[in-house]
Amino acid sequence: MQTNRPLTFDFRLLLGSGLLFVVLSLAWFLDARQPDAVELIPTLTGKPEYCLTCHADLPEISASHPVETFGCVSCHGGERLALDADLAHSTMRGGANPSDLSVAEASCGGSSCHSGSEADDRHHIQRVMTSIQSTYAGAIAGIRYTFGAQTDLNAHLGIRAVTDEETKTGITSLSSFDPASEENPFVQKFGENCLTCHINAAPREGEAYARGTGCAACHSTGEHTLSTAIPYTQCNACHNRGNYDLRTMTFIERSDHPTQRIDDYYQPIGLFTRCEYTLDCVDCHTRSEVMGDGDIHKDQASIEYVQCRTCHGTLEELPLTRTLTDPNDIAFKLDFLNPVMDLKLGDTILVTEKGEPLWNIRVLPDGTYEMIGKATRQYFTFRPVMGTACEQKPDEQESHYCHECHAVEK
Amino acid sequence: MRPSFFHHLHPPTIPAAQARWRYTLGAGGTAIFLMIILGVTGILEMFYYAPNPQDAALSVQTITYHVPLGWLVRNLHYWSAQLLLIVSAIHLLRVIFTAAYHRPRRFNYLLGLALFVLSILLDFTGYILRWDMDICWPLTTGTNLLKTIPWIGNFLFRVAIGGGEACSTALLRFYTWHIFGLTILVVILGFWHAFRVRRDGGIAVPPARLRADNTRISRNELVRREVLAVLIVGILLLLLSSFFPAPIAPAMTGKPSAVENARAPWFFLWVQQMLTWGDPFIFGVLIPLGVLALLTLIPYIFPKPNEAEIGSWFPKSNRLAQIVVSVIVILVIFLTLLSYAN
Numbered sequence: 001m002q003t004n005r006p007l008t009f010d011f012r013l014l015l016g017s018g019l020l021f022v023v024l025s026l027a028w029f030l031d032a033r034q035p036d037a038v039e040l041i042p043t044l045t046g047k048p049e050y051c052l053t054c055h056a057d058l059p060e061i062s063a064s065h066p067v068e069t070f071g072c073v074s075c076h077g078g079e080r081l082a083l084d085a086d087l088a089h090s091t092m093r094g095g096a097n098p099s100d101l102s103v104a105e106a107s108c109g110g111s112s113c114h115s116g117s118e119a120d121d122r123h124h125i126q127r128v129m130t131s132i133q134s135t136y137a138g139a140i141a142g143i144r145y146t147f148g149a150q151t152d153l154n155a156h157l158g159i160r161a162v163t164d165e166e167t168k169t170g171i172t173s174l175s176s177f178d179p180a181s182e183e184n185p186f187v188q189k190f191g192e193n194c195l196t197c198h199i200n201a202a203p204r205e206g207e208a209y210a211r212g213t214g215c216a217a218c219h220s221t222g223e224h225t226l227s228t229a230i231p232y233t234q235c236n237a238c239h240n241r242g243n244y245d246l247r248t249m250t251f252i253e254r255s256d257h258p259t260q261r262i263d264d265y266y267q268p269i270g271l272f273t274r275c276e277y278t279l280d281c282v283d284c285h286t287r288s289e290v291m292g293d294g295d296i297h298k299d300q301a302s303i304e305y306v307q308c309r310t311c312h313g314t315l316e317e318l319p320l321t322r323t324l325t326d327p328n329d330i331a332f333k334l335d336f337l338n339p340v341m342d343l344k345l346g347d348t349i350l351v352t353e354k355g356e357p358l359w360n361i362r363v364l365p366d367g368t369y370e371m372i373g374k375a376t377r378q379y380f381t382f383r384p385v386m387g388t389a390c391e392q393k394p395d396e397q398e399s400h401y402c403h404e405c406h407a408v409e410k
Numbered sequence: 411m412r413p414s415f416f417h418h419l420h421p422p423t424i425p426a427a428q429a430r431w432r433y434t435l436g437a438g439g440t441a442i443f444l445m446i447i448l449g450v451t452g453i454l455e456m457f458y459y460a461p462n463p464q465d466a467a468l469s470v471q472t473i474t475y476h477v478p479l480g481w482l483v484r485n486l487h488y489w490s491a492q493l494l495l496i497v498s499a500i501h502l503l504r505v506i507f508t509a510a511y512h513r514p515r516r517f518n519y520l521l522g523l524a525l526f527v528l529s530i531l532l533d534f535t536g537y538i539l540r541w542d543m544d545i546c547w548p549l550t551t552g553t554n555l556l557k558t559i560p561w562i563g564n565f566l567f568r569v570a571i572g573g574g575e576a577c578s579t580a581l582l583r584f585y586t587w588h589i590f591g592l593t594i595l596v597v598i599l600g601f602w603h604a605f606r607v608r609r610d611g612g613i614a615v616p617p618a619r620l621r622a623d624n625t626r627i628s629r630n631e632l633v634r635r636e637v638l639a640v641l642i643v644g645i646l647l648l649l650l651s652s653f654f655p656a657p658i659a660p661a662m663t664g665k666p667s668a669v670e671n672a673r674a675p676w677f678f679l680w681v682q683q684m685l686t687w688g689d690p691f692i693f694g695v696l697i698p699l700g701v702l703a704l705l706t707l708i709p710y711i712f713p714k715p716n717e718a719e720i721g722s723w724f725p726k727s728n729r730l731a732q733i734v735v736s737v738i739v740i741l742v743i744f745l746t747l748l749s750y751a752n
Contacts, residue, residue: 010634016641023648027482030652037476050475079660081471091660 037083042071049073049080051088062226064337075107099215101134101200108215121330123294128199128215130162131292131303136198138299140177143194146246147184155298159200164296171296189249196251197238204241204251211237218290228338231375232280239281240264262408271400271407273308275382280375284311286356287334308402310352311361311369313384316394321363322355323348331357340372413629420629421608427623427721428613429632433508436639437501438607443640444494445600447647451487452589459539461585466541467661474658481655488656489647491533495677498526506708506735509715509728510614516709518606521599523705528596530677535588537675541581544659547672549580551685551694558691615721673749680745683752701738708735 038052051072060067065075073080075098082088094100098107109115109125116122128134135158144150144157158174165172179191196204199217203209211234212220221227221234242253258264262277275284282290289304297303313319324331324347334357335343341360343349350358350369361371364381371380392401427433458477460469473480502522505511511519534552538545556566572579607613618624674682684693712731719725724732 012638013634013641016638016645019645020641020648023645023652027479027648027652031479031482079471081468081475082658083475084658087471087658087660 034083040067040071042067042074043069045071045074047073047080050083051076051078051080053083054085058224059222061224065226077103077107094214097212097214097216097220099212099220101129101214104128104214114215118294121333124215124291127288127292127294129292130164130294130296131290132297132300133199133217133290133292135159135162135174135296136177136195137174137296138301139194141298143190144182144184144187147186149182149184149187153298155296158296159195159198162296164294167295169295169297169302171298174296186249193250194244197241203237206253209237209241228282228334229340229375230280230282235281236264271403273403273406274408277408279373279380282374283360283371284358286352286354286358288354288356305354306352307397307399309385309397309399311350311358312382313386314394314397315385315388315390315392318384318386319369320351320353321348322351322357329357331359334359338374340374340377417629417633420632421612423626423628424612424632425615425618425621426625426627427615427621429627429635431635433721433723434613435500435504436635437497437504438613439636439639440497440643441494441501442600442604443643444490444497445596447486447490448494449593451483451490452593454483455487456589461539461582463541463581463662466539466581467659470540470542470658471661474655482651485651485654485656486647487536489650489654491529491536492676493643493647494529495533498529502526502705503735503739505614507732508614508723509720509725509731511709512714512720513709514610515606515614518603518610519709520706521603521606523702525596525599525603527702528592528599532588532592532596533677534675535584535592538584539581539588540658541662542659543662544657544673546662548674548678551672551674551682552678553580555690555694558689559695560691613721616718620718676746679749680742683745683749686752701742704734704738 035053037050038056039048039050040052041048049071052067055072061075071080072078075093077091077093077098079088079091092098093103093107098104104125105115111117111122114122114124115126118126132138135155137155137158140157140159141150141153141155145153150156155171155174157177159177161174161176163173177191179188179195182188182191195201196209199213202213203211211217216226217238218230218234219226219228221230240254242251244250245252256263262272264277284306285304286306289306292303309317309319311319322329322331324343324345327345331349332343335341341362343359343362348363350361350363352358360374361369364370368381368383371382372378373380392405455473458469458473458480460466470484473484475481477483505519505522534548538549553567553571556570557563559566570580570583572583615621673679681694681698684697687693708731712728715725715727719727
């Protein structure tokens with residue numbers, strides 16, 4: 001039997017069409033709800049990226065890394081085209097911190113950036129990798145020697161293995177320190193409890209200890225900020241936190257809440273002169289002291305060399321100076337990165353005994369010195385020791401002798 | 411009213427029994443509709459997809475996030491492909507469980523089986539075209555399985571991959587197979603399959619003399635039902651595509667490499683699970699091919715059911731085939747679930 005039903009109104013088809021229309025509208029609505037993508041094509045890569053769709057409100061990270069030039073992906077990695085947060089962030093280097101030393105080479109390195117040649121002074125990452133801040137070699141050697149795990153105080157182990165074939169210190173390599181393979185329980189405990197103050201390690205919990213790892217440990221001085229104007233508070237996150245109790249191998253947090261800067265130092269027995277609690281650490285301590293000089297050093301003392309006399313000279317000698325005649329002098333570069341001095345050709349600045357410029361200290365025509373705080377931009381003047389009534393013996397010129405007279409009573 | 415072209419694709423009337431939902435499940439027609447969606451969305455994707463290792467995953471991201479309604483097109487393509495496998499499997503099971511595969515439909519059964527295998531290969535090659543981190547393991551494992559085949563393994567590997575290892579040449583080959591080689595086969599076999607459905611007397615039902623109900627429906631009614639099916643599947647596709655985005659992963663950097671928690675696409679999970687048991691040639695090649703061979707031989711090794719039982723579910727005269735195929739289906743589902751559990 002054949003049924004040739006004519007085309008008639010069919011409620012099912014109407015309902016289906018209506019539902020299809022609703023679902024299509026829903027898809028359209030979902031599409032319209034997507035945020036408008038914000039495209040950025042950094043001049044350095046020439047490849048579009050869309051991070052600013054969500055991150056437009058982040059401050060520029062530094063004047064040296066303008067977002068129009070670098071974009072975000074050059075440093076942070078990530079999926080530059082993705083507009084889904086999970087996918088976009090999935091391949092970011094070092095999570096929120098691309099300067100973590102495990103990824104710094106990929107994020108910050110490259111011969112034109114921070115892992116270039118020593119001659120171009122672009123070997124920052126190599127310097128940091130071998131620096132005491134990263135190897136923690138002195139503390140490891142000291143503890144292992146104290147508890148009989150090694151027979152001398154020389155550095156053999158670091159937080160991670162490093163090599164330096166062109167060493168000037170005689171230390172060509174450090175093996176990786178593995179607390180689990182240590183036999184002495186104190187050394188093991190040291191490994192468990194006391195390895196939070198090198199820049200590979202995540203900091204202890206608490207606002208006072210807040211810092212990044214890697215380059216950011218020092219240079220990230222605020223949210224999404226990189227700076228060479230590093231205030232002492234940044235250093236305090238590690239260097240002013242409390243003390244290790246070597247009997248129990250535990251860290252004792254400081255419990256006081258100092259209100260004056262002079263009280264804000266962690267060594268209760270330490271002596272400090274006025275400039276030491278007025279200036280910032282970076283006003284005196286140099287780049288190579290803090291970031292390393294590219295060689296592996298055995299401990300902190302062997303890389304730290306700036307003394308009071310570096311700036312003030314002695315009774316018999318004025319501090320070392322250099323008159324800037326080469327426009328490519330590193331001092332100009334450093335002043336450019338943190339423009340506090342406006343150095344000019346012909347200016348005479350102080351230099352250290354290793355020739356590192358103290359580029360924020362300029363010699364004035366009357367033989368005194370002017371200094372501008374790198375972090376505070378405060379203006380100071382000071383005199384050399386020569387010609388004063390200082391009674392220090394000529395062969396006792398280390399800073400601790402200066403402290404005997406000039407330390408401020410707490 | 412004069413029938414339109416689309417109406418003319420259908421016979422003027424067909425037995426009502428051939429067009430009952432609860433008999434056909436609408437699976438074959440739905441598969442055609444899904445293939446059309448796949449063709450249209452696939453062509454749209456081709457306007458943006460870049461089949462080279464540097465840009466492939468990025469172009470997928472571009473489609474997903476930056477092309478107007480690109481996300482919808484990609485999700486529709488993805489969900490159509492997944493549904494196609496499910497619908498094809500249901501179609502195959504319907505044919506087996508209603509004993510519809512015997513002469514004169516035996517050849518069309520083989521065409522359908524070939525279409526099913528081609529659909530799986532199309533799904534796999536499409537999956538590989540993402541060229542992101544998630545495809546590394548399936549790509550290297552899947553292609554290395556070819557190598558385990560004695561004598562011709564290396565040759566097959568070279569044919570599939572094109573080079574010494576799964577790298578840039580592989581992507582271009584998968585692309586060409588996906589959009590051209592396999593697709594054109596599907597189109598040819600698909601038309602042949604549909605042609606044979608009509609040539610073989612429509613969907614399997616008992617001969618008119620043995621039929622309890624000899625009602626016929628017009629092509630108007632048939633088309634009406636097809637449109638209704640299309641609307642339902644279309645709504646389902648749009649809902650899936652709107653709320654469950656197609657998987658995407660970070661772009662691959664460098665050559666494909668094994669990653670942790672690597673997982674094959676869902677339709678190969680049962681093979682992946684077997685691969686954990688031992689010899690890849692036996693578990694990854696021989697057994698899956700054995701299953702395929704068994705399915706191919708079904709019309710040949712099992713007796714022809716009674717004419718009166720053709721076109722009804724689970725005919726008694728066809729029990730053995732039902733049991734064998736049910737065991738295979740249960741095992742495949744069980745292995746798939748086991749793989750998910752691991």
